[in-house]
Amino acid sequence: MTDKKRIAWCITGSGHYLKESIEIIFTLKNIDLFLSKAGEEVLKWYDYNLEDFKSKGIKVFKDTTASSAPVSLLYEDVYKLVVVSPATSNTIAQMCYGLSDTLVTNMFAQAGKCKIPSIVFACDTEPTVITQAPKKSVTLYPRDIELENYEKLRTFKNIDVVDNIVKLNQALKKWI
Numbered sequence: 001m002t003d004k005k006r007i008a009w010c011i012t013g014s015g016h017y018l019k020e021s022i023e024i025i026f027t028l029k030n031i032d033l034f035l036s037k038a039g040e041e042v043l044k045w046y047d048y049n050l051e052d053f054k055s056k057g058i059k060v061f062k063d064t065t066a067s068s069a070p071v072s073l074l075y076e077d078v079y080k081l082v083v084v085s086p087a088t089s090n091t092i093a094q095m096c097y098g099l100s101d102t103l104v105t106n107m108f109a110q111a112g113k114c115k116i117p118s119i120v121f122a123c124d125t126e127p128t129v130i131t132q133a134p135k136k137s138v139t140l141y142p143r144d145i146e147l148e149n150y151e152k153l154r155t156f157k158n159i160d161v162v163d164n165i166v167k168l169n170q171a172l173k174k175w176i
């Protein structure tokens with residue numbers, strides 16, 4: 001039964017759209033959190049406390065094993081969807097070249113191999129991006145390589161790659 005299955009939500013080390021992603025997470029039921037090491041650090045930079053997730057019944061999986069042990073849950077029919085939001089340019093690059101040496105890139109790769117659909121919210125999708133540093137907004141100019149990687153990922157099967165919150169919510173609607 002699809003509705004009983006959970007969503008695996010992955011957070012990487014991105015300040016861009018972190019707040020908006022967390023706002024969505026707190027509206028969802030049957031959701032677990034998977035953090036890259038940088039994701040865990042960046043949550044602290046932006047004053048988020050993992051206890052706030054746990055108190056809402058969200059299980060939190062950290063990147064503490066070389067083998068990304070929590071990915072084995074994907075083999076147990078627990079999850080109907082993997083969401084990576086926000087996704088750093090590092091994670092996007094790893095994903096589109098088939099690398100998987102963090103918990104989040106492993107979740108993405110193993111989801112693909114298990115034919116579990118994914119939604120990825122990419123940060124660096126336009127030549128100019130206004131992003132939220134911990135204390136202020138900053139303007140960044142993603143390089144050609146970041147824009148190329150984003151375009152490449154969009155060609156992958158069974159993955160919705162989105163570049164704004166409206167599209168993220170639309171993609172999620174199919175699953176909640």
Ligand SMILES: Cc1cc2nc3c(=O)[nH]c(=O)nc-3n(C[C@H](O)[C@H](O)[C@H](O)COP(=O)(O)O)c2cc1C
Pocket residue numbers: 011012013014015016036037038039042045087088089090091102123131133134
């Ligand atoms: C406060 C802070 C905010 C960051 N925000 C971003 C971001 O918005 N986008 C990005 O690509 N990297 C960002 N980074 C850098 C990533 O955290 C870094 O590239 C890290 O290695 C990514 O690892 P991950 O992809 O495994 O999470 C930020 C770093 C810090 C300290």
